[in-house]
Amino acid sequence: MELGNLTEFSEFLLMGLSEKPELQSLIFGLFLSMYLITVLGNLLITLVISSDSHLHTPMYFFLSNLSLVDICFTSTTIPKMLWNIQTLSKAITYGGCITQMYFFVLFAGLDNSLLTVMAYDRYVAICHPLHYMVIMNPRLCGLLVLVSWIMSVLYALLQCLMVLRLSFYSDLEIPHFFCELNQVIQLARSDNFLNNMVMYFGAVLLGGGPFVCILYSYSKIVSSICRIPSAQGKYKAFSTCASHLLVVSLFYGTSLGVYLSSAVTQSSHSSATASVMYTVLTPMLNPFIYSLRNKDIKRALKRFLGITFMKGPIVLGLKKCT
Template sequence: MMWQSASAKISALETLYLFPITSIIRLINHMTSENQTGAAEFFLLGLSEDSELQPFLFGLFLTMYLVTVLGNLFIILAISSDSHLHTPMYFFFSNLSFTDICFSTTTVPKMLMNIQTQSKSITYTGCLTQVFFVMIFAGLENFLLAAMAYDRYVAICQPLRYTVIMNSHLCGLLILLSLFISLVDALLHSLMILQLSFCTDLEIPHFFCELVQVFKLACSNTLSNNILIYLLTSILGGVPLLGIIFSYIKIVSSIPRIPSAGGMYKVFSTCGSHLSVVFLFYGTGLGVYISSAVTHSSKKTAVASVMYTVVSPMMNPFIYSLRNRAMKGALRKLLWRTSFS
């Protein structure tokens, strides 16, 4: 009974996320208009400057973006329309799907527009807004993966208390807390960028305004900015990752106590899907920062960034739907109703 209202909650995700975000965006626009640093616009160099390669890149990223949006949208609709999936696990998964749509929408459409118009420019306000959104949705994905790991830990290690612990109030609180922390983190970095002065060479060797790349263009001292980003990334990225590791250590230690083969299959199917998404997100994210530290090639770092900003959100729906029997059943029902409606 507690999760019968899950459909209404899922349909209200846009309001939950976008109301505080749009309010802060208005604040950023107001502050940028009052605090211009001489930077009228930046230039996104993209993944390649080869003109013959641009049509291929446009078609590739347009296809990936459409697959991401449609795939995650089908997941949200399937969960909201199937009462059997109105549980905490799928509630978090629907939030993850919505976050993936927003994450890709933050970066890919601007890249496609620049390729189509043969323009590389992005306004100062637009660049700052893009940084803000990327930080929010990357942080949300990070916290949601940790919340999903905790949900699996409670379901497997404390099954008799699962409905008591993972109640609707706790799940809603975890979503709100994740959103609040991500908003504060993104706003703090955005306000720090407002204090910087920028040089005349404003070319970003990337396909979106990535925070570290923006710092490299500043004429003023960025020591405090760099300390802040590495400190917050270590805390806000490390703590959820440690929570995921701790949850799975407990899950693995409890596997021998599962009596039936059906119970073992359910554990491996749900945990396997989640672990695949975790490895994809954290592996590609860490790979980008390790490659940026090892190599001085900004182009290689930009290509690596495609993995966690574009590929990961596109692959998540397939990972969950292909490895989850309940999810496949809900998607079949949704496609059947859609085809004959």
Template sequence: MEPENQTSALEFFLLGFSQDSEKQSFIFGMFLSMYMVTVFGNLLITMAIISDSHLHTPMYFFLSNLSLADICFTSTTIPKMLVNIQTQSISITYAGCITQIYFFLVFGGMDTCILTVMAYDRFVAICHPLHYPVIMNPRLCGLLVLVSWFISLMYSLVQSLLVLRLSFCSKLIIHHFYCELAQALTISCSNTLVNHILLYTVTCLLGFVPFSGILFSYTQIISSILRIPSADGKYKAFSTCGSHLSVVSLFYGTGLGVYFGSRVSPSSLKGLVASVMYTVVTPMLNPFIYSLRNRDIKKALQRLLERTPCVQ
């Protein structure tokens, strides 16, 4: 029991960004602002979809799940970083680090799965419009979300349990602002071969398979749009998936930047910036991307704000 007690008493040190007090004040204000915008924006989108019966469709059902996943995804890392800056501490407990790794993988995986499901939804809507109500029925939509949760939860649980069996001896320094799994494995004094095999295998599967599905869907979508004779029809068809395509590009672009950047230089500033884009900026921009060019969302938000009582 002694080694286990020693392990559970360990603390990891998150170096994150600059330790300069003046820069930390700026970093605190910037990340707090981005976090508040992320939570408020995604929560507003979710409330608008729930409150407006016109938006009770598969596309907006998946969008509300994506917004909730984005709130949770950002909340796994930013609050702890803000607390550390405020308390002038760079430490996180062993239990806190494992918990952060688990939930980061859960909600990161959910983002990937939901984006893939949304691409399939747009594929059916544009390529098989007459069969859309039959194919994308409430039962299938609920099942797709449940499967997404199951995949994310199971992978995260297995990966976290494998981390729990590792020993950490010294130099418990993580060159990041959160407990990043790959870097946590590098500072372990145990054999991490199984962990790395699972990490790279599932990362490829959760990256390549969904991305291939999205790529196939949009190949078919573009092919169908090009066959539409009228320019107005083409514009209307493309506008229904333009927002999703923008989010996918931002999500996978920054995600690949983090992945390849960490392979080249795990502790570089470029890697940290890429991680911020992936974990903070992308979830923050999603509500704006989906609301600025979407008339239905704009009208739903307007009706929601009109129903909200004003404090005199």
């Protein structure tokens, strides 16, 4: 009897990063710390950008969207893992697994799309500086973000609908700390050839395509920078895209490293450990990369924190007067 109609009543088991009981407290503390840093750091960047009128430009509009997406990206996986460690349980329902998979694919796709849009923004700023505000008008910026959302939502929906057609054994053990699409497909009981084709086609189209666009944008950017006569002008032009280039290198370098290493080693637990790099570490480092290498962000942070800390004494003073 096929279990296609019964998987909704079964539970899957997320095996996590390690099965050793003595390591669970260490993993819990480490990932809780990284999750809090990710949420607070990205939330601070978003609040600073929204509260400072000097940062109401296309570049920082895309950065604030990226920060919000990074918060959602890590929130799809880490809270469930922390809950399982705390409750000494590895279970996740079939519906919970599909939901987690959907949002993970959605926000990973959005991360990818927003990095591509930000590369295009830097290309226009450096290669066509005189027409920058005309080309990157608010309507186009909103449209680029909207298209990114639509493409990511549709792709995530397609992948989840493809998984729903598969049947699984009950109490399936997933050698990962979340329901990763590739791992779930490979563990299906029924034929998964079509799922693999759709997954690889989507990876090439929505992963490789944006990456090629980013490379093309930066080839044009480097070419334009090389034509700048002064060394100071070259440094200033490069500094405007250095943070984004570092984030792109980190995101694509770690994600490609995960899938290349998993293909070579064929170790599921090694793949799960390596995937921490782009699912947790990269979103956590993004706020630091943009704030430490960006003078505008650092000035806005000082103003934002100064206003926030000044409100406390002012409020207390008013209360004493009344």
